[in-house]
Amino acid sequence: MLKIENLTVKVSGKEALTDISFEIKKGEKMAKKKLPKILEELCIGCDHCVLACHLGVLRLVNKKSIVVKPEACDSEGRCICACP
Secondary structure (H helix, E strand, O other): OOOEEEEEEEEEOOOOEEEEEEEEEOOOOEEEEEEEOOOOOOOOOOOOHHOOOOOOOEEEEEEEEEEEEHHOOOOHHHHHHOOO
16 A cells, blocks of 8 residues: 655646646655656647656556556656656
8 A cells, every 4th residue: 555645746837748846755764756747738649758767656548648657756857858
């Protein structure tokens, strides 16, 4: 079970891909993590974000990007930078 505290959703501009920031409590420590958040209404299915992610976090399904392996995300933002 994943307990998420202090969930912050950041949506900026007209990008189809943004991020969700949250903190995960691990024992006595808090770890910050960002995951990609696809805004379906803006996603054009170009596949740029999927190709930019070297960890296979994203996949194109029905011409829309989806997060398929959130645990593998390194939070570096390559996918967000690749989004037109």
